[in-house]
Amino acid sequence: MTRKHVIVALAAAALATAAGAASAADKIKIGFLPGVVDPFYQVMQIGVEKAAKELGIEVVTQVPPTWGVEAQTPILNAMVARGDLNYIITAPTDKEQMVAPLQAALDAGIKVITVDTFLGDGDYVNGPVKFPISYIGSDNVEGGRISARGLAKAIGGKGKVYINSTNPNVSSVEGREQGFKEVMAKEYPDIKVIGPDYNLDDQNKATQQTAAVIEQNADLAGVFGTNVFSAQGAGAAVVNAGLGGKVQVVAYDATLAAIESLNKGDVSLVLAQKPFDMGYMAVQFAAADAAGVTSLPKRVQTGFAIIDKDNVKDPNYSRFIYKAQ
């Protein structure tokens, strides 16, 4: 390193230390409460922990064992009862039922940031629920549209397609179904949409449901799995029926299992969200709010990476696959 480089490096180090010391002075504590144990939220946790480490913030993480308000609420209440958290970053498991528990958290002085899913209608400026600081997540309706167009192209613009989803009244998968159906209705009148069936975030159930639909509809051309477990389960059913490659599957959420299916030819399109971005930004928003920033956007749209067999090896796309880094 030349002398100039050394001086620049030292200056940068000094700035970083000063910043670290400053943020240590108003230390905040954040609670992270995602939806359930799955690769998507695990990558989000990596984002949360990276930002927290860089900013010197302590994070208390608890992951509910199952998806549902009866699993998420007791953990939320326990986090609130600790009395030492300033912010909670959470993916509410129901857009209506989690309003009361999260409002109670706000009353106790804990500010809320929602990631991946939203409360009310997601519009925290004009909607029925306005108290969260921000909603950081994908545009799920747009993701549904992209999935629909991808599947339509893969099956040649006509035939029967089936949607397998997780839970009703969950904002994220609801948006994807909506976008998917919208595009199919408007742009592909020759495609008939069956479903959605709800597997309640149980991969085995997704497999059973899809297998039943395959049995019933010998002319089934495509399947859309709206999230991690739906896609993996539905994809497994297609393969089990020996239809891998013949029935086209579009998978939302780029888990290693989905990518493996893509490589084998059982899945034709994988939509990767950016959970790392969601987690990282949420922590930064909390730090910014604590530092006095008042112009944080109430809606941040994190984008997608659309992965197919042509670009799966390209590092610009493969970096969005959900894996422990």
Added chain:
Amino acid sequence: MADTAKIRFEAAGPGGKWGRGREILFRLSRLWAWVFLGLMIAFFVVAVPVYNGGSVNFLTVRNSQNILVAITPVLLLGLGQTFVIISAGIDLSVGWVMSLASVVSALAVRAAFNAGVPLFWSVVISFLAAVAAAGIVGFFNGVIIAKLKVPAFIVTLGMSFIVRGLGLLWSENTTVIGLPPGIRAYGNEALFYFIRGEGGGFYFFAPPEISGDMLRRMDRILPYPVVITAVVVAIAMFILRKTQFGRHTYAIGGNVEAALRAGIPVDRRIIQIYMLSAVTAGIGGFVSTLRYTAGSAVIGDPLLLSSIAAVIIGGVSLFGGAGTITGTVIGALIIAVLTTGLVMLNVDAFWQFIVVGAVVIIAVLIDQSRDLIIGRRKPGRA
């Protein structure tokens, strides 16, 4: 307390020089759940502040109320289940009955309010609808078990599927929303309010209009779901201990033939027991609708096994004939204290499953070893 285990213990006689020890062991075996709960609370009271460097405390007002609210769904399911298991049966449908009741009460309150009925009466109608729907399910359970002599395990399991389908059908496969906004207060407000620190005090029934810092220092004491559960617990205790119905429940669980010969209307009691179990689950569904301001057809499913675990930990014998309501309350508390404590220690809440599972097995072992403690005598000995 008509408790066959105790009766058998006393009938077995003093048993010589080991009698005193056996007696102590027997009494301890009945109290062990209390002891365990006490030890667990003591552990968390010490460990939580130590782990968090003094910034977090376990036994705060807010946390104690949290725990009481957390046991509400499991306890309501467990209360009716206690009667059923004492009678040597099992009710596997309670989780889905709770879900069905949640859907029915949500639909009822929405329809009533939109038709112009004032909020309070809409809530009353919603309660009655939940109880009625649950009661009908319990009636069918009881009739098939008593009259058609089909084992309870199978009947309630089959019924749980039917109820689940109905719940999903009537909720049109989504959460029932659009409930009147005042519902949230019924599910989340409390009898008393306590504001810590400056300008604070005790308030009864209505929260003062405050905001900001004072709102943060406000604790809700005895939220309405807890009050409703306490009332149901009291009624259940009364029925079990002080009424003929309760005594008959124990008798049927102890020995159904003897109960029949003693003139107890066994069939009628069985139907009533399963109706009671379904009704408490129905109340659970109603309370859940109030708390979450929506009806959910899937809310009860994960709670079934926890409710059975609570009942067993509380000392109700799976073989029937023994157990108390208090025991079930202790069992539910153990599970809730464990979950809350683990979150406050920032430990993965999954450990709760391992611990609860271990505690359930210990409970059953203690239950079985009671026979050893009583000292079953071989025929021919004095």
